[in-house]
Amino acid sequence: MTYRVIQWMTGDVGQVGIRHFAQNPVYDLVGVLVHTPDKVGRDAGDIAGIAPTGVIATDDLDAMVALDADCVFYTPVIMDVDTVCRLLRSGKNVVTTSGFFHPSADFAAPAEQIRAACADGGTSFYGGGIHPGYAGDLLPLTLARVMSRVDTIHVYEVVDVLKDAPLDHIDWMGFGKDRDRFLSEPTILGLGLPFFAQSMYMIADGLGVQIDEVTAAEVDVATARTPIPHEQGAIGPGTVAAQRHEWTAWVDGRPLIVFHAIYLAGSPDQREPAWDWGETRYEIVIDGDPPTELTLRGVRGPDGEMVHPGYDWTAMAAINAIPEVCDGPPGWRTHLDLGLIRPRGLVRT
Numbered sequence: 001m002t003y004r005v006i007q008w009m010t011g012d013v014g015q016v017g018i019r020h021f022a023q024n025p026v027y028d029l030v031g032v033l034v035h036t037p038d039k040v041g042r043d044a045g046d047i048a049g050i051a052p053t054g055v056i057a058t059d060d061l062d063a064m065v066a067l068d069a070d071c072v073f074y075t076p077v078i079m080d081v082d083t084v085c086r087l088l089r090s091g092k093n094v095v096t097t098s099g100f101f102h103p104s105a106d107f108a109a110p111a112e113q114i115r116a117a118c119a120d121g122g123t124s125f126y127g128g129g130i131h132p133g134y135a136g137d138l139l140p141l142t143l144a145r146v147m148s149r150v151d152t153i154h155v156y157e158v159v160d161v162l163k164d165a166p167l168d169h170i171d172w173m174g175f176g177k178d179r180d181r182f183l184s185e186p187t188i189l190g191l192g193l194p195f196f197a198q199s200m201y202m203i204a205d206g207l208g209v210q211i212d213e214v215t216a217a218e219v220d221v222a223t224a225r226t227p228i229p230h231e232q233g234a235i236g237p238g239t240v241a242a243q244r245h246e247w248t249a250w251v252d253g254r255p256l257i258v259f260h261a262i263y264l265a266g267s268p269d270q271r272e273p274a275w276d277w278g279e280t281r282y283e284i285v286i287d288g289d290p291p292t293e294l295t296l297r298g299v300r301g302p303d304g305e306m307v308h309p310g311y312d313w314t315a316m317a318a319i320n321a322i323p324e325v326c327d328g329p330p331g332w333r334t335h336l337d338l339g340l341i342r343p344r345g346l347v348r349t
C-alpha cells in the first residue's frame with residue numbers, strides 16, 4: 001500500500017518530510033505547499049536539498065485542498081485550525097507537528113472543531129513531535145510500564161542553542177537580552193506551556209490520574225561572563241546566556257510531573273552562575289519503585305562532535321504514524337489510541 005501525501009510548508013520539519021517521502025517507497029509525494037514567494041515553482045527536492053522529485057511547490061492553497069491525497073503532513077510555523085478542518089473535510093487525514101496532539105482542556109474549543117471536521121470528512125487528525133509529543137509523554141509512559149510505583153516524573157530538555165538549534169533561536173528566545181528585561185517579559189517557552197502541558201495531561205490520562213493544576217516556577221537565568229561569540233555576532237557580557245524553566249503538574253497536592261526546559265549558550269565558564277547542564281539531550285528520571293531513568297541523545301561522530309537530530313526526530317515521530325492514522329477509524333487519534341505503532345518502510349535495502 002502506498003500513501004499519497006502532501007507536504008504543507010517546507011521549514012526545518014517539512015524538509016525532513018520531503019526527504020523521507022522521497023526515500024521511503026511507502027509514500028508518494030503528490031503536492032507541496034509553501035508560503036515563501038521564492039520557493040514557489042521550485043522542485044520539492046531542490047528545497048529539501050535532494051535530487052528533483054518532480055513535485056513543484058505552489059502557494060495555491062485551494063489547489064492543495066482540492067488535490068486527491070491520503071494525508072497532509074502539516075508543518076507550518078503556526079497551526080490554522082480552520083485550514084486543518086478544511087483539509088479534514090476534504091477527505092484528507094492530517095498529521096502534524098504544529099501544535100495540538102492531545103485534546104487537553106486548554107484546547108477544548110479547537111478540539112471540538114477538529115473532531116467535527118473529522119466526523120464530516122470521515123478522516124483523522126494526529127499530532128506528534130520530539131517534545132512535546134514523544135520525549136515528555138510516550139517515553140515516560142513507556143518507562144512506567146516496567147515500574148511498580150511512580151512518585152515523580154522529571155523530564156529534562158537540555159539544548160545548546162549555539163550548537164543544536166537554528167541561529168534565529170538566539171534572538172527569538174531572548175538570548176543576549178538584558179536580564180531584568182527578559183525576566184519582566186513573557187518568554188517564548190513560557191508562552192508554549194499549554195502545548196507542553198498536553199504531554200503532562202497525556203501522562204496523567206495514561207496513568208489514570210487527574211491533574212489538579214499545572215504551575216510555572218520563576219524562570220532562572222544565567223548571564224554571560226564574557227562575550228559568547230556566534231555566527232552572527234556575540235552574546236554580550238551581563239546579558240541572558242542560559243534559561244531554565246520549570247513546570248509542575250500537581251496530582252492530589254503532590255508534584256507528579258516536572259518538566260525542566262534548559263536552553264544554554266556557551267560553556268559553563270562563560271556563564272554566571274557557571275551552570276553545567278551537560279550536552280543537548282532529553283532525560284527522563286522517574287522517582288519510584290524501582291527508580292528508573294533514560295537519556296535520549298544523538299550519536300557522537302568520528303570528529304567527537306555529537307549531532308542533535310531534533311528536527312528529524314520531530315518529523316519522524318509524526319510521519320511514522322501516517323499509515324496507522326490513514327488506515328484507522330476517523331477522529332482525533334492520540335498516542336493513547338494508537339498504542340504501539342508499526343512504522344512502515346523504515347527497513348530498506
Ligand SMILES: NC(=O)c1ccc[n+]([C@@H]2O[C@H](COP(=O)([O-])OP(=O)(O)OC[C@H]3O[C@@H](n4cnc5c(N)ncnc54)[C@H](OP(=O)(O)O)[C@@H]3O)[C@@H](O)[C@H]2O)c1
Pocket residue numbers: 009010011012013014033034035036037039075076077078079097098099128129130131132133314
Ligand atoms: N513538538 C515538537 O517536538 C516540535 C519541534 C520542532 C518544531 N515543532 C513545530 O513544528 C512546526 C514546524 O516547525 P519548523 O521548525 O519546520 O518551523 P519553521 O521552519 O519556523 O517554519 C515552518 C514554515 O512555515 C511557513 N511559514 C512561515 N511564515 C508563515 C506564515 N506567516 N504563514 C504561513 N506559513 C508560514 C514557512 O514555509 P515555507 O518555507 O514552505 O514557505 C516556514 O518555513 C512548528 O509549528 C513548530 O512549532 C514541533
